[in-house]
Amino acid sequence: MIWWPSVASAQPTTFMPPVATAIAGQYNGLYGFLLAASFISFVGVVAAMIYFVVKYRRRSENDKTAYITHNHALEFMWSFIPFVLFMFVFSWGWIIYSRMRTFPEDALEVHVVAKKWDWRFIYKNGKEVTSSVDANNKRVPPTMVVPLGRPVKLIMASERQVPSTPLSEAPTDRAVIHSFYVPAFRVKQDVVPGRYTALWFQADQPGEYWVFCAEYCGTSHFDMTAKIKVVSVDEFENWLASEGAGELPLAELGRQVYAQKACIGCHTLDGRPSVGPTWKGLWGRKVQTDKGEFVADEDYIRESILEPNAKKVKGFENAVMPPYTGTITEDEIRAVIEFIKTLK
Amino acid sequence: MAHAATHHEGTNYLNHERGLWSWLTTLDHKRIGILYFITVFFFFFIGGIFALLIRTELFKTGVTVMGPETYNQVFTYHGAVMVFLVIIPGIPAFLGNFFLPIQIGAKDVAFPRLNLMSWYCLILGAVFAVSSLFVGGADTGWTFYTPYSISLKPGVVLMVVGAFIAGFSSILTGLNFIATVHKLRAPGMTMNRIPLFIWALYSTSIIQILATPVLAITLLLIAAENIFQIGFFDPALGGDPVLFQHFFWFYSHPAVYIMILPAFGVISELIAAFSRKTIFGYTAIAYSSLAIAAVSFFVWGHHMFVSGQSEVAGVLFSVLTMLVGVPTAIKLFNWIATLYKASINLASPMLFALGFLFLFTIGGVTGIFLATTALDVHLHDTYFVVAHFHYVMVGGTLMALVGGLYYWFPKMFGRMVNETLGRVSFFFIFAGFNVTFFPQFVLGAKGMPRRYFDYLPEFEHLNQISTIGSYMIGIGFVVVFIAVIHALLKGEKAGDNPWGAKTLEWTTSSPPPHENFLKTPIVTAGPYEYR
Ligand SMILES: [Cu+2]
Ligand SMILES: [Cu+2]
Secondary structure, eight states: OTTTOOOSHHHHHHHSOOOOOOOHHHHHHHHHHHHHHHHHHHHHHHHHHHHHHHHTBBOOTTOOOOOOOOHHHHHHHHHHHHHHHHHHHHHHHHHHHHHHHHHTTTTTTEEEEEEEEEEEEEEESOOEEOOOOOSOOOEOOEEEEETSSSSSEEEEOOOSSSTOOOTSOOOTTTOOOOEEEEEETTTEEOOTTOEEEEEEOOSOOEEEEEEEESSSOOOTTTOOOOOHHHHHOHHHHHHHHSSOSSOOHHHHHHHHHHHHGGGGGGGOOOSSSSEEEEEEEETTTTEEETTTEEEHHHHHOOOHHOTTTTBBBOOOOOOOOOTTTTTTOOOHHHHHHHHHHOOO | OOOOOOTTTTTTTTTEEEEEEHOHTTOOHHHHHHHHHHHHHHHHHHHHHHHHHHHHTTSSSSSSSOOHHHHHHHHHHHHHHHIIIHHHIIIIIIHHHHHHHHHHTTTOOHHHHHHHHHHHHHHHHHHHHHHHGGTTOOOOTTTTTTTOOOOOOOHHHHHHHHHHHHHHHHHHHHHHHHHHHOOOOOOOOGGGGGGGHHHHHHHHHHHHHHHHHHHHHHHHHHHHHHHHOSSSSEEEETTOHHHHHHHHHHHHHHHHHHHHHHHHHHHHHHHHHHHHHHOOHHHHHHHHHHHHHHHGGGGGGGGGGGTTHHHHHHHHHHHHHHHHHHHHHHHHHHHHHHTTOOOOHHHHHHHHHHHHHHEEEEEEEEHHHHHHHHHHHHHHBHHHHHHHHHHHHHIIIIIIHHHHHHHHHHHHHSSSOHHHHHHHHHHHHHHHHHHHHHHHHHHHHHTSSSSOOOEEEGGGHHHHHHHHHOOOOOOHHHHHHHHHHHHHHHOOOOOOOOOOOGGGOOOOSSSTTTSSSSSSOOOOTTTTTOO
């Protein structure tokens, strides 16, 4: 059936969006199976219904009807068969779902920032992609460029409309939940304020694909679109290095923050403890704290900066770090995280 | 049963007392049922107007009749009105109130005053919700997701308070029904002789009592956060936005069964009555309602597969949700099996019941798609979900509500609904429904997100079909309205048992006397003894 491709395609078909990742192909397989199974069950149920209605239509007021209260064998069968079918579909879904949720080690990382009502993409070299406005004052969605056949991991955050001001200002301008949705890749992930969420994909079809915001977020929710352009690796490298590439890689910006915001006074980069623990080797380590063991990931670092007292590192219980809420921006936190990632 | 008692010709619950005041202060469950009837249909009319506005706006890309801000309010009011003021009270508070006591042979519900108070709670809640329109309105969607709903807009606060108060109507009605079923059954009416409608209402009541308070607390927290800036759900205040979703769906998933279980009950009654046949698998149907009620408390996370909850949680909620599919499938097969070797009368209530089976099957199987983690990641928050729950809530609950209305109308008002009008309304609602919502499955599968004021040009065609369908549904309900008015004014006089059904309500006169039966019935057999 041509409208049912599990083969890759950069174009939508009558009933399906493009199939641009391996996951999308697997999705289509399961969807197709369940659709066929549903169709057969549905036709079976409706056919039985119509058949009975026609056959046993009331002929006279004195019609005698059968007195059948139950039939154990039949009832067992029609409970058991759906049960098996449901479990089968559940397991199949689980397999694909865990592939969606298992992040490849070597993925290219891109930061995604959602706000009312726009997306912003920040590459590690500092290059930023934002939306623009055309001659007719119409919004032109931002286009994130990604390499063909390489896994890409998005680290996503939801921020307020004016992200460069400190967090405590403008309390009515709130960050809300958005959802990053690429139909052609069959992936979706909510972007939640106050934490980082992540998503990955590996596009196998060159082309341009829509990104929608799938979680209702207010007036221009419907217009909160973006595009993903999949190009060859060479083309991607060229693009990344060219046109308005970031003045400063994220990690470098992080190093500046480290010096300017006085982190340097309490944290070393060479492994020696100071007032606070060293940052060397911090990324991905299991940290012992008074609240238990935590992996030092994006959320952990973010929380350590904004609410240092939430979890106190073992050995530093009595040392104090000032909370940075209100004096550090989300962009700076992101940069510090990228900086810490480089301190292997 | 009771031998033909001499009726006081002409006195019944309708003319037992007279005047508006007697209605507003009535403690008679039947009159309270009628109050709900009027209320629910009034709000259905309002919610329906909002629905048609939504579909009209979506007829074309770009602005058709309103801008995005208005559109967002319109779908919010459509959802909130339909869920809290129509579908939740619809069957239990209207048909349930009227027939639960009669079907078990009682004179009234256990707590008549509480029953009246429930209705006032609904009205008060509705007043709050509607008044929000005058202070700028609410645009959060009926789901009130945080932090968006912590928007400091007075409209949102009023709306939330309205839903909170209306919730008490639901809780109190549930309480009343459970007490009534346990305490007021007529002699001989054992638990395995109560009609399946009662079993369904009973299961629903359990959910109402257990789940609605959670919603109430959650809504209160939102209101408090809005008014006093206490951080529960907004991270800017130190709260957790996903926590809200857990609370909300902990109520709202079971609430789905508050909305659909009563419909199951109605369908069981209709199928037995119009097949003149004992229901197949009485016990299975009765207990599957209880099973659904129980499992429904453990599946809420299926609304949150992409919310950032852990993968383990996603998988667990997925498998538990699949389990709900089993008792639901059992019911469906039992109803179909009941038709076997029956004597089927295709009167309009039965058409609605058969239409229900058709639509609910589609609603059910598409639920399996959404319960499957990997599929839901793509389909979540798209029109596929919109189509799915309309198949269940409208194709299921509303079809059952109208079918039940036509079925019990002769009992409630002593007059028959005109059969032609009944059939015409069925045709428009059933056909229009499929034309409206089937294309939405395709839209969702293709990736059109829900709550979108505007969409890609490639989605326009299917949206137009959908809009045309919605006008057909509109016509269908206008015909329902005409049929009801026509029946009230000119309807043919109904006998006590026009359908030849066996449950207790058909043994009393139409309309029933003030306290339902002139003489307390003695029950000696099950509810569907067609031999
Ligand atoms: Cu959005
Ligand atoms: Cu649910």
